[in-house]
Amino acid sequence: GAVVSQHPSWVICKSGTSVKIECRSLDFQATTMFWYRQFPKQSLMLMATSNEGSKATYEQGVEKDKFLINHASLTLSTLTVTSAHPEDSSFYICSAIRDRGQYFGPGTRLTVT
Amino acid sequence: KQEVTQIPAALSVPEGENLVLNCSFTDSAIYNLQWFRQDPGKGLTSLLLIQSSQREQTSGRLNASLDKSSGRSTLYIAASQPGDSATYLCAIYTNAGKSTFGDGTTLTVKP
Numbered sequence: 001g002a003v004v005s006q007h008p009s010w011v012i013c014k015s016g017t018s019v020k021i022e023c024r025s026l027d028f029q030a031t032t033m034f035w036y037r038q039f040p041k042q043s044l045m046l047m048a049t050s051n052e053g054s055k056a057t058y059e060q061g062v063e064k065d066k067f068l069i070n071h072a073s074l075t076l077s078t079l080t081v082t083s084a085h086p087e088d089s090s091f092y093i094c095s096a097i098r099d100r101g102q103y104f105g106p107g108t109r110l111t112v113t
Numbered sequence: 114k115q116e117v118t119q120i121p122a123a124l125s126v127p128e129g130e131n132l133v134l135n136c137s138f139t140d141s142a143i144y145n146l147q148w149f150r151q152d153p154g155k156g157l158t159s160l161l162l163i164q165s166s167q168r169e170q171t172s173g174r175l176n177a178s179l180d181k182s183s184g185r186s187t188l189y190i191a192a193s194q195p196g197d198s199a200t201y202l203c204a205i206y207t208n209a210g211k212s213t214f215g216d217g218t219t220l221t222v223k224p
Contacts, residue, residue, distance in 0.1 A: 006156075034212070043202060043214045044157075093156055095212075100145055100164060102204070102212060107156035 003027055004096050006105035013084055013112055020080045021108045023050075023094030029074035030096035035067075038091040038107075050077040050094075084112045115140045117205055119215035126193055127223050134188040134218045136203035141181045148177050148188050149202045151217070157202065161188070193222045 003026040013019050023033055031052045036044040048069055049057040056069035066088075068080040081088055093107040116139045126132055136146070145164050149157040161170045161177040163186070169178040176189040186203060200217040207213070 043216045044204075046211060046213075049211070091154075095157075101159065101162040102147060102206065103159065104149070104157040109154070 004094065004103045004105040006092075006094055006108050008108060009106060010109040011111070013110070015085055015112055016083055018080055018082045019084055019110060020078055021092055021094075021110075023077045023079070023096075023105050025075045025096045025098075025103075028096070028098050030077075030098065031074060032097055033071060033077040034095045034097075034102070035069065035077075035079050036093045036095065038093060044093060047079075052077075081110065084110070086112045088112050115143075115205055115207060115213040117203060117213050117215040119201075119203060119218050121218055122216065123219045123221075125221040125223065128193060128195060130193050130222075131189070131191050132193055132220070134190070134201050134220070136186040136188070136215055138184045138186075138205050138213075140205075140207070141184055142208060143181065144206045144208050146177075146179055146186050147204045147206065147212075148175075148186075149204065151200045151202060153200075160201075190220075193220075195222045195224045198222050 005024045007022045033050040035047045038044045047062045050069045050071040052071045071077040089112045095102045095104045118137045120135045147162045148160040163170050163179040174191040179186045198221050200219045202217045204212045204214045
């Protein structure tokens with residue numbers, strides 16, 4: 001089946017630094033990818049829709065300048081958390097659409113100290 | 114705005130029991146509905162995908178149904194096993210191209 005990978009699987013960074021998370025579709029091309037955030041014991045919340053070759057569409061309340069999304073190719077979307085703060089600590093998951101279904105990456109756990 | 118509710122929030126059953134997880138949604142204009150499993154600290158594993166034109170899907174011990182008119186879906190797990198312990202999420206994917214997730218049902222199957 002379709003496979004979506006994420007890198008890194010976990011990262012610890014200091015407050016004020018930036019962190020980049022990669023999302024790759026390994027065996028299919030994805031013109032659209034989605035980025036979600038999940039806080040402990042909560043469900044997934046859509047942050048933004050990443051469109052290949054164009055600007056991402058952000059959900060209400062998500063800061064565009066803080067969560068930079070780049071979908072430079074049909075198999076890669078990146079999420080950069082800029083000037084990270086402890087409140088940005090969360091589980092970030094990406095997904096891609098194929099054959100009318102969503103395929104999710106394994107997630108990246110970000111801890112900001 | 115689509116709202117997705119999952120009941121119950123948590124469920125504990127002895128091994129071998131059959132069980133039903135419920136998912137309800139407010140807007141019936143959906144593209145598909147998908148059930149996922151999430152283990153603690155892990156990503157999502159897709160279990161079953163039901164297109165808007167379908168009424169149910171089966172995979173092994175799992176059966177998912179969809180009733181758009183009533184805004185409901187159920188996930189039936191037969192002969193539950195301890196390895197089925199996880200959080201089960203349903204997600205509604207709309208024609209607008211967005212998914213809305215329920216809060217999940219945390220299942221514990223006791224040996």
